[in-house]
Each structure stands twice: as C-alpha cells, then as structure tokens.
Amino acid sequence: MRVRQIRDALLKTPVGLLGLLSLAAQVVLSIWVVVSYPDDFGNRVWSNPIHWVDNPKAAPPAWIRRVDSQPRAEHWQTVRGEPETVEEKGRNLIASWNIPYIVEEGAVPAFLALTVRDVRFEERAPLLALTLIRPDETRVSVMRHAVRGPREGEEGPYERHFDDPLRIQLSADESTLSSLQEFLAEEYGLQMDAEEIRPRVMDILFGVPDATDDGFVPMAGEYTFLFQTATRAEDDGIGSVELVAGGDAFGRMGTDSIGRDLAQGLLYGLPTALVIGVVVALLSTSIGTVLGMASGYLGGTADTVIQRLSDIVANIPVLPLLIFLLFIIGPNLTVIIGILIAFSWPGLAIQVRVMVLHMRSSQLIEAVQSLGSSRWRVMYRHILPQIMPYFLAQIIFTAPSAILAEAGLSFLGLGDPSIPTWGQILEAGFRTGGVYVGYWWWIVPPGLLIVLVASTFMLLSLAIEPVVNPRLRQTRRAD
C-alpha cells in the first residue's frame, strides 16, 4: 500500500519529520490564536484606527534597542484604578496617584497622552490635574482640567466619560503650552512664546535648557507623574487613569503607520493562512481527482466535456479574472477561497485521467469488471485506493500555492478587510511607501512568515517525493 509508504516517508526521514514538527507547531499556535482572539478581531480591533490611537506610529520593535546603539524610548503605557492616597483639604477630597516613569539616556518619548475614564460626581464636577516631578525635584504642572459640570435639566449623580473616555494629547494641548511657558519663566527665567514651545513640548518636559544656546538637553532619571483629582463628595471619583508615553520602539514586532501592533496582526495571520492552504488544497484536489477519475474511467461524452472544461479553465489567466470576480462580488475570504478552488483543479484532473486510462486496461480492473462489479464500485474500491498517494501528495503540494495566491490578491488590495492576513500587512507597507523609507519590520516579518508556512508544506512534499512519481505530480499535460 502506497499510503503507508507516504506515512513512513513523513515519519522516518529528517526532512519529513522537520516538516511535520513545524506544521504541528503552527497548528498549536493557530488554535491558541483562534481561542484567545476576539471573534470580530478584524473589524473591531485591527481595522479600527481608534483602537490604536495611543500607539506610536511606524515604530520598530523594542528589541531593536539591544541591536543598534541609538537611544530610543520604549513605548510605555500604564493604567491605574484606585488612588494611592486620599486626603481632606478644606472642603475637597484630594485623591493622588504616583506613577513612576524612567527616562533612559537620550531617550525622550515622542508624545504624552492622558486618558481618564468613568468620572462620577454628585454635585460639583471634579478637577483633574497632572504634575510631573522631575529627577532634579522641579515640578511641572502639565495639565489642569475641569470635568464638564451638570447640564440644564440633568439630575445627579452625574456620569461623564463612560462611553467616550477623556483623552488629552498632552504634547499638543494648549493648556500644557501655557503651563510650560509659566514653568520656564519661573524656573529658568526663559521667555518663550507658545509657538516656540509647541514643537518642543517633550524636549522641555524631559530636559533642561542648554546654557550655550536655546536648545534643551534631555535629562535622564526617575520621573514621577502625580495625578490628582479634587472632589467634593465621598463617592465622587474616576474609574481609571491611563498614561501613555509614546516611544520610538514598540513591543515585539513594532507598529505600522497607524500604530497597529504588528505582533497581533502577524499572529492572527497564521490560522488564516493555514485554513486557506488546507481548505483550498483539500477541495480543489478532491474535485480534480473525482473529475479525473470520471473522465478517465467513464470516457465518452463525460470525458470530452470534462477535458474541454479543464482546457478552458487551465487556459484562463487566473489572476486577472480573480481581480474581476472579487471586485464584482466584493472582497470576502470565502469568495477568495471559492475562486482559488475553482481554478486549481484542472491540472490534477488531466493527470488523474491519464493514470486511470492506464489502470482501466489493467488485468485487475478487467477481472473485477468481469465479476460484475458496478462502475461506482470499481471506481471507489479499486481505482481510488491506487490514486490515493497522488491525492495526498497533491494536497500537500497545492497548499503553499493557495497561500501564495491569497497573499498576492491581498497585496493587490483585494483582501478581506475583516480578516487581516500577511498579504494585507505587506500591501499596507507597500502602499504607504514603507519599503523605501526602510520600515523593514513592516515588510520582512509577514514576508518571512509566508515563506515559512509555504516551505513547511514544501518540506512535506519533498519528503514524500521519492514515494510519489514526481512526473505525475508536476506535468499538467502528459500527452
């Protein structure tokens, strides 16, 4: 039995084993991704710019700091809930949060943003304030903000920013500019107008003026953000406060130009790629085998029709047609898979037909026929088992080309936007000019992952090649 030989070839050769192990690892990882990601990851998270608003744009991965010696601030983000201390001051209750933040040598963050959620108050709206305590003990009042008070006709207790968090981009906020102006005048006797300060907010916040010119030298060390709220009633307060210091480096895989965490998208692409590969390979191979068997064994009209059909399908330039159909039906992964299946069967149908033609005239089939077996029984019990090894080999061989085809379509901008794939990530990188600016972390990982998954299937097919005649696998016309 040839099928057993295939199993041995996979389990007992190093190449086959390597392929199997790599495939198994990918399957395990895919299952984890499918289980742990939200169902509507594509629409709600990936394609939703608001979700990524706090991330730095086009930042390289964080580990790059260990490779090159350029100073880069790593992206930093923290969320705090309950206040650390609450003290009474006159009629007010002052709640404080102390959030430490370390600036490394020369690594000034790119921006600073504050997000406050779920504000609740009974009568008087709370006041919010953020102060930066710097390593040299100087204090900068970064922001003061009054939550919007009761509207006419509104009854307490009041709730603010439950659905729409209060987000203040501190590095571009007008009140930050004016408080920095005050700070510079008081602390260093420097007079600067708002327009001079605007482009340099971060340099001023995390640096000291240079004695020689009007530049600022970054000051490394331990900073503390002191966030305070002033409320009246016992139950007044905020749900959570979030601080983001945008870095020049982000996470394991960096971000793209709208701040999406590439690590998440890349992981999500794995199950998608595997599903595309396996489903397309399985179905198109099944169709090709069934039609090839019917064509070869039944002969006559069935043979002519199937052969002409596969001639036509094989001669259509697939990609232009795919572009069309996707444009008309709309970019949808099911449609993409369907089209790929519809166009990848003819080669196999022609091969299988030739094999079945040989078998039909064999003594075995002749004997079975003369014993009175029905045509279906002959095909199912006696021809199919002989074709099985080629069927299996073809599945493995078709999978990578399906994955590459989907990547190509996504690269043309015809991918399904609700399901991020590696091709789409590459397309975004190419469209925004990421290649020529040198955003390698945006181009290389998705490309390598495509190659990795495709070559896993290639390893498997390399391993079973000696078992299955290569000629029958790759020539489409064997006449």
Next chain:
Amino acid sequence: MVAYIVRRSVMLIPILVLISLVSFAIIELPPGDWVTYQIENLRASGIELNEDEAERLVKMYGFDQPAWKRYIRWMRGILFKFNFGWSFQWGKTVNELLGERLPLTLVISISALIVSWIIAIPIGIYSATHQYSVLDYIFTFFGFLGLTIPTFLLAMVLAWYIFKLTEFAPLGLFSIEYMDEPMSMEKFIDMLKHLVLPLIIIGLNGTGALIRVMRGNLLDELKKQYVITARAKGVNEMQLLFKYPVRMSMNPVISTIGWILPGIFSGEVLVSLVLGLQTTGPLLLRAVLAQDMFLAGSIVMILSVLTVIGTLLSDILLAALDPRIRYSAAAAR
C-alpha cells in the same frame, strides 16, 4: 504536418468564441455601467445632470440596447475593424492603450519564459545526471525555496536592496533623466538595466517547477533500456545524453509553454505593480477598479487568446520535435 496544424487551429475556434463570451460577460457583470457611475460621480461633486443629458449619454454608449446586441456590436468591431472599443477612464481607444502596453507585456513575458528555460534546463539535466549529489541537493533546496517566495515580496526586497546598495532605483522602464529624451543608445541601455530585475524575478517564478519536471523526466528516461544498450555499445556519454534522453525529456517542458504563460501573466501583474512597469497588469487592475469595462474585458480577452495561442504553438513545436506525436495524430484521424 500542415494537416495537423490546420486541425489544431480549427479546434481552437469554439474555445475562442467561448473566451469572447466570458470576456463580454465580465464587461456586463458589474452592477451599474460606466454612465451611471459617471453620473453619480458628477452628482457627488455637485453637478446635477438633467434627465435628457443622462439619456443622451446612455444612448451614445449604447447601454439602452439588450446585452446580445451589444455583444455582437463589440465583436463586429473587433473582427471587422479591429476596434476593441473606447476606454472611458482614459478618453482613448482601447487599441491605442493596448498598443502602448501590450508590446512591453509580451516582451517581458516571453523573455521571462526564456530566462526560466535557460536556468531550468541545464540545472535539471545536471540534477538528473548527478542525482543526490551535493549540488543536486542545493539546486533542489533553492528550487523549493523559489516556489515558496511570493514574487511581489522578492521584487520589493530586491528593489529596495539594489537601491540601497547602488543608488540605482530599478523602478519604471526609464530613469528620470531619460524620461522625455528621444530614443538613443544610452536610453536603450538604461531600459535594459531596468528590465533585468523584473525578468529575473518573473522568470525565476516558474523555474523551480520547471527544474523538477526536467529532472524527473530525465531520470525516467535514463533508466530506460535503450540508454543501457547505448552505453553497453560504448557510445560517448555526452553524445548519448544529448542525442536521446535530453530530447525526450524536453517534450513535457515544451508543452509547459501553454500553461506557464498564464502563470507568467499573473505573476507579471504583481511584479509590474511593485516595480512600476507600464504593462497590461496594472492597467487592468485600474480599469476594473474604475469600471472601465471595455478596456478590462479586452485585456482579459487578449491575454486569454494569447494563452490559447501559446498552447497551440507548444503543441505544434512538440509535433515538430517529436515525430511520434505527428504519427499518432495522423493515426487518430
């Protein structure tokens, strides 16, 4: 031989008719037509067309007639006046547009095919005659690697790398300084320099598969009795190899022309897009996106017809090189 060619050509006619029908269906498929699309565009930009004007446009482009009449009108134009229709988007005839793009597409596709043969056939022969040698493994490895790397990725990475290394941007067909110059020797050399990268990338795309085919076929041939007989007779190993087994194993490779061409056209779309080449691929993509349907349908039809012709050529070449196919074709009649 002549009879064989004539018979094969006649067999093509129903396929060609079918291709034209499919292409026309493509023109018809999208919801709405170019005129409604344009009217909507005008409306979006604040210009309101009155009913008469819209109707005049519909009449002018013949969208008020039933589909089969339009198909006949389109086909008649192509067959008798060699007129593929009008590109709404470019405001030019389709002939004019294709006249600019098709030659380059053909040059790239055919040269890429030749590149892949030049690389694949010698490697295939070497791999088969030195089976399981170190080089065979290396070629096998690279062949498989080639099958797993998307062409557009290769194009992007190589273009960037070449640019980084040599400051030469392999994008488009000409460098900026030659763009408006008349054709000269320098401009021609500049064009060749721009063509090297796309040719290699598109060519390598099919090479991996071709090496496997060549290697597998030659291995089959080398095991046959006549090779052993010839060896026993003391025929020079090189002479023996090239006189019979190589010739025999070339047959399937030649018949690959037919099915490699659509593959090259498909791969060419992506590579041209990345490298900014003005071929039919990007033209088609834009035509589809703008609902410029006569242009799009014409491109699909021409590419399909070229592919069919490619298959015919490969069959004729096969018959010319292998007398047995001529005989069996004659016998079948």
